[in-house]
Amino acid sequence: MTASPDLLDRLNALDRAFDAANRQADEPDAAVRLLERAAENVLGNRVGAEDHEALERACTDRRAGPVALALAARAALAAGARETAVALLRRAQARAANHLTLQRMLAEAEERPERDDAFADRFCAAPFENIETQPGGDVHFCCPAWLPVPIGNLGAQSAGEIWNSPAAQTIRASIHDGSYRFCSRTHCPKLSGDTLPRNEELTKASQRRVAQARATAMEDGPRKIVLSHDRSCNLSCPSCRKDLILARRPEQAAMNKMADEVLFPLMRGADRLRVTASGDPFGSAHFQYVLRHLDRAHAPHLKLDLQTNGVLLTPALWERLKLEGKVGMLLVSADAARAETYAVLRRGGRWDDLRRNLDFFAELRGAGRIDLFRLDFVVQSANFREMPDFVQLARAVGCDGVKFQMIRSWGTYSPEEFATVDISNPAHPDHDAFLGVLRDPVLRPPFAEFWGMQRALADARCNAA
Numbered sequence: 001m002t003a004s005p006d007l008l009d010r011l012n013a014l015d016r017a018f019d020a021a022n023r024q025a026d027e028p029d030a031a032v033r034l035l036e037r038a039a040e041n042v043l044g045n046r047v048g049a050e051d052h053e054a055l056e057r058a059c060t061d062r063r064a065g066p067v068a069l070a071l072a073a074r075a076a077l078a079a080g081a082r083e084t085a086v087a088l089l090r091r092a093q094a095r096a097a098n099h100l101t102l103q104r105m106l107a108e109a110e111e112r113p114e115r116d117d118a119f120a121d122r123f124c125a126a127p128f129e130n131i132e133t134q135p136g137g138d139v140h141f142c143c144p145a146w147l148p149v150p151i152g153n154l155g156a157q158s159a160g161e162i163w164n165s166p167a168a169q170t171i172r173a174s175i176h177d178g179s180y181r182f183c184s185r186t187h188c189p190k191l192s193g194d195t196l197p198r199n200e201e202l203t204k205a206s207q208r209r210v211a212q213a214r215a216t217a218m219e220d221g222p223r224k225i226v227l228s229h230d231r232s233c234n235l236s237c238p239s240c241r242k243d244l245i246l247a248r249r250p251e252q253a254a255m256n257k258m259a260d261e262v263l264f265p266l267m268r269g270a271d272r273l274r275v276t277a278s279g280d281p282f283g284s285a286h287f288q289y290v291l292r293h294l295d296r297a298h299a300p301h302l303k304l305d306l307q308t309n310g311v312l313l314t315p316a317l318w319e320r321l322k323l324e325g326k327v328g329m330l331l332v333s334a335d336a337a338r339a340e341t342y343a344v345l346r347r348g349g350r351w352d353d354l355r356r357n358l359d360f361f362a363e364l365r366g367a368g369r370i371d372l373f374r375l376d377f378v379v380q381s382a383n384f385r386e387m388p389d390f391v392q393l394a395r396a397v398g399c400d401g402v403k404f405q406m407i408r409s410w411g412t413y414s415p416e417e418f419a420t421v422d423i424s425n426p427a428h429p430d431h432d433a434f435l436g437v438l439r440d441p442v443l444r445p446p447f448a449e450f451w452g453m454q455r456a457l458a459d460a461r462c463n464a465a
Helices: 007-012 017-023 030-043 049-058 067-077 081-095 099-111 161-165 167-176 207-213 250-267 284-292 315-320 339-344 351-366 384-398 414-422 430-439 454-464
Strands: 130-133 139-142 226-227 272-275 302-307 326-332 372-379 401-406 450-451
Touching: 007 030, 007 049, 007 067, 017 030, 017 067, 030 067, 030 099, 067 081, 067 099, 081 099, 081 414, 161 250, 167 351, 226 250, 250 284, 272 284, 326 351, 326 401, 339 351, 372 384, 384 401, 384 430, 384 454, 430 454
Parallel strands: 130 226, 226 272, 272 302, 302 326, 326 372, 372 401, 401 450
Antiparallel strands: 130 139
8 A cells, every 4th residue: 555645644533542442341352443444444454564664654753643553563563574563562552551452462563472361260359349540530440551441430420330330340250250351461560470369369258259259249349449530749750741730729629529429438448548649649739638538438447558759748747637547558759869860850859858758757667657668669761770779778768668660651751752761672772781780689579579570570580591
């Protein structure tokens, strides 16, 4: 085929439908079928080697979206151009990081295909015990990077309607049948790390009952809730956002009302509440409202897990929010072991403020006033060489461990920009140096845990041997 002037525009027009196909539970193969229809309707045929040059030429345009890039990758594979297909799919994932079809296509292009039965007889408790809220009110069972299909919306449904919605029950069925077809084997640390327990290994009686009964409608509500629906934050880290995000007063009022009507009822049977995986609990006026009014949840055993950049949580704020005795885990994102790197990657933060607060957190942990203290680090090209020093910093302030998570594209980077920061990409010029850092004995588990970099860890071990 030859590339018509409007080819890219016609393919890009399908990107929204391609994204929607990834976020629904009614048709698990909807995104694949959309690509097939796109080829038939726009190209006039199934994608083949004869389409390779035209599609690759069209995708030299930086506007190329996931559908165009995915079809170009298929054509490249058909033509035997595997490296080209991998590069195209990495560009597509930089635009749609949570898209399961793109993840599967990349795995196949890199000759590491996903086995359909890899997790048969394994059990993930998240769809039976957890929920996580998202901006706009969507509710997921866990991080949408791990499971992109929402089960409901805080603004449209009651707590009960969300928890046992048709989508919720379909996802639970996919755990029982072992397909995990709505889950990311790329981003979920339990799938990528192969740490899910087998059904016969379950120790909790409630989980054994659910697994044995293959239950999809749950009588009890969620046990763990993660609040991520407000992106307000006092920092504007480049890995997360382009500008400072702070909810305005009308938006705060609407979210507070939603908390009173839906969130607090959802918390009544819960024993863990994490705030937040989207911004900062203390940079958000709404989340401070939630923390001040937890008594409205009527959940006397509820324990708080705070995920924060640590800059605003001073001893004075700890007292003002009456957090004493309520906090289980304190998870602090820092991304750097040096002040100059911190200034770049944690835009708006002051290293001296963080270090002062880390000493306060160390006091809390040392006195047993919190149960766990961890430092978190988003691994990227600007900071990977500081990973060993970060472990030493965590040990120095009395942490229980560190978490290293590979950078993802959340829409803040263009595909070209993301390629410069994604150190996990074997094509990155510093990738070999990154593998060398991963071989440092300071980074050994269990003190250090790794999310989203299993392939790099395996390559580092292989190269060391």
